[in-house]
Amino acid sequence: MSQKLKNKVAVITGGNSGIGLGAAKLFAQEGAKVVITGRDAETINSAVTEIGNGAMGYVSDVSDMSSFVLLFKEIHATLGKIDVLIVNAGIMLTAPIAEMTEEIFDKVTNINYKGAFFTIKHAVPYLNEGASIVITTSTVSDKAFVEGSAYVASKAAKRALVRVLAAELAPQKIRVNALAPGFIDTPLLTKSGFTQAYKIRWVTFLQVR
Numbered sequence: 001m002s003q004k005l006k007n008k009v010a011v012i013t014g015g016n017s018g019i020g021l022g023a024a025k026l027f028a029q030e031g032a033k034v035v036i037t038g039r040d041a042e043t044i045n046s047a048v049t050e051i052g053n054g055a056m057g058y059v060s061d062v063s064d065m066s067s068f069v070l071l072f073k074e075i076h077a078t079l080g081k082i083d084v085l086i087v088n089a090g091i092m093l094t095a096p097i098a099e100m101t102e103e104i105f106d107k108v109t110n111i112n113y114k115g116a117f118f119t120i121k122h123a124v125p126y127l128n129e130g131a132s133i134v135i136t137t138s139t140v141s142d143k144a145f146v147e148g149s150a151y152v153a154s155k156a157a158k159r160a161l162v163r164v165l166a167a168e169l170a171p172q173k174i175r176v177n178a179l180a181p182g183f184i185d186t187p188l189l190t191k192s193g194f195t196q197a198y199k200i201r202w203v204t205f206l207q208v209r
């Protein structure tokens, strides 16, 4: 590896699984000091070992506003200002609109959109000039995904946030970009109750649109 991120500080929410963990490992291999967050202490600890290069982990629920109070202050006190913030934590819950409950809507919105919004709000004072914010959206943020109304809306909201913040934070030389993955077979899909057959149907659905 080229060590092109040597000594850069990278914070990845949802870094203990799937896409976030993959990014964390790559960042560490490139020399970055990586901090991951998630809700599950056990997988955070095993991920920190897997990532290596002195990675650190914090238990922090992005839908719990009190979890931000000390998080970025502590990261700053330990590692200094942040160079890369990957706003990645997310869940996917699906249901036909008539069966969509307020509980499902709130869970998806609070983690995916409100969580992303307030992660950035609390992190900005601790970002270096020239820092990069990457927000994990999805290819579905501007596509139809049947029974995914709450999820798709949360991803479209994050995409809108990218446009606003890219302009708003430009004077501080902070770049804001969306990372919009297509289908990736991570634990997200199993946690969402997707069967193997449904995964195949979903991939086919996305490919034809």
Ligand SMILES: NC(=O)c1ccc[n+]([C@@H]2O[C@H](COP(=O)([O-])OP(=O)(O)OC[C@H]3O[C@@H](n4cnc5c(N)ncnc54)[C@H](OP(=O)(O)O)[C@@H]3O)[C@@H](O)[C@H]2O)c1
Residues within 6 Å of the ligand: 013, 014, 015, 016, 017, 018, 019, 020, 037, 038, 039, 040, 041, 043, 060, 061, 062, 063, 088, 089, 090, 091, 092, 111, 115, 136, 137, 138, 139, 180, 181, 182, 183, 184, 185, 186, 187, 188, 189, 191
């Ligand atoms: N896989 C795909 O096909 C796909 C496609 C497009 C976009 N995405 C997006 O990519 C991102 C990562 O998903 P993934 O596929 O890698 O899924 P994953 O393996 O389930 O990872 C999701 C991560 O988010 C964390 N997380 C969930 N709720 C959280 C909360 N309230 N507070 C803090 N962390 C939380 C999880 O950690 P804990 O469980 O410990 O909280 C986990 O680390 C998500 O935003 C997802 O919407 C995925």
